[in-house]
Amino acid sequence: MTEHMTLTETEALQLLAYLTASAEITLLEPDLYGPFRLIDACSKLAGHVLQHDPGDSRNFWEEIKADIDLKKLWLMSDRVNFREFIKQMPAIVALELVRREAKEEVAK
Amino acid sequence: MSDHRSTFEIIQTRRVSRFFTDEPVSRDNLLHLIKAARWASSAGNRRIHKFVIIDEQKSVNLVRLVSPGILGNPKALIVICTDKIKAAMEGVKLDMDTTTWIDVGTASQNMMIAAHEMGLGSCPTTSFSKSAVRVILNLPDYLEPEYILQVGHPKEQPLSIGKGEAAKLPIETIMYWGVFPESD
Numbered sequence: 472m473t474e475h476m477t478l479t480e481t482e483a484l485q486l487l488a489y490l491t492a493s494a495e496i497t498l499l500e501p502d503l504y505g506p507f508r509l510i511d512a513c514s515k516l517a518g519h520v521l522q523h524d525p526g527d528s529r530n531f532w533e534e535i536k537a538d539i540d541l542k543k544l545w546l547m548s549d550r551v552n553f554r555e556f557i558k559q560m561p562a563i564v565a566l567e568l569v570r571r572e573a574k575e576e577v578a579k
Numbered sequence: 580m581s582d583h584r585s586t587f588e589i590i591q592t593r594r595v596s597r598f599f600t601d602e603p604v605s606r607d608n609l610l611h612l613i614k615a616a617r618w619a620s621s622a623g624n625r626r627i628h629k630f631v632i633i634d635e636q637k638s639v640n641l642v643r644l645v646s647p648g649i650l651g652n653p654k655a656l657i658v659i660c661t662d663k664i665k666a667a668m669e670g671v672k673l674d675m676d677t678t679t680w681i682d683v684g685t686a687s688q689n690m691m692i693a694a695h696e697m698g699l700g701s702c703p704t705t706s707f708s709k710s711a712v713r714v715i716l717n718l719p720d721y722l723e724p725e726y727i728l729q730v731g732h733p734k735e736q737p738l739s740i741g742k743g744e745a746a747k748l749p750i751e752t753i754m755y756w757g758v759f760p761e762s763d
Contacts, residue, residue, distance in 0.1 A: 485644050488644040488645050488711070489644060489645070489647060491708070492644075492645040492646065492647055492708035493647045495708045495709075496647060496648075496706045496707065496708065500706065504706070508647050511647065511650070540737075541737065541739050542739060544739040544740040544741075545739055547740055547741055548739065548740055548741025549739075549741070
């Protein structure tokens with residue numbers, strides 16, 4: 472597992488501001504906005520990681536951010552595919568976890 | 580500033596803009612939007628709303644951080660606030676009277692149409708933390724932030740956001756003529 476700096480304390484505070492505001496407004500918003508706010512927070516997290524040096528993981532973070540920024544907007548135009556996208560995202564992240572685990576095993 | 584489009588054409592071609600260029604919005608243009616809001620209909624002509632204009636980028640960015648509904652990078656924000664002192668003077672029961680929300684809507688729509696006429700983009704926002712916006716703007720207790728209009732020079736919007744959804748709704752699916760027949 473690469474151990475690069477991913478967030479400054481200020482960036483973490485900005486993310487905290489977004490997440491706490493999301494927690495408040497999702498008390499009132501339609502249910503599907505909960506997943507939307509969370510996936511949007513994932514994009515912001517990826518954006519912060521990319522501000523630093525994610526090393527040879529840069530492609531992964533760039534791709535995941537681009538994918539989220541494109542497909543999160545389906546909430547407003549294509550809710551069926553938005554739901555599918557939300558369901559598929561954890562699998563994409565899991566693939567990266569497995570890939571890294573295997574890479575570390577080889578390195579040992 | 581004005582063009583030869585009909586009012587209906589301006590209404591019909593307006594779209595929500597969520598993403599903007601880096602070009603600032605002039606104070607003259609922002610003032611023009613407030614004038615448009617001032618001409619909006621208001622329940623009982625009570626006029627209980629105030630407009631807080633934020634065009635300093637540092638403050639815009641702080642509001643963005645606590646407003647998940649702001650997806651892009653607006654250059655200015657117009658915060659519509661309920662003036663609770665004025666509301667009390669007018670006898671408005673804020674916890675029950677939904678006309679106050681209609682007044683926010685009429686002011687907002689006037690501003691969005693006026694913005695579009697000037698070539699500006701705008702986006703209505705209700706997804707923000709009221710408590711956090713209150714702190715960032717140092718709002719006095721008697722002003723309650725209700726709504727934020729994002730303003731800027733529009734850039735091309737992502738295709739995945741969808742375009743002109745309202746135009747796709749067949750008119751017969753949203754309207755009824757006259758009295759409903761009695762059901763058996």
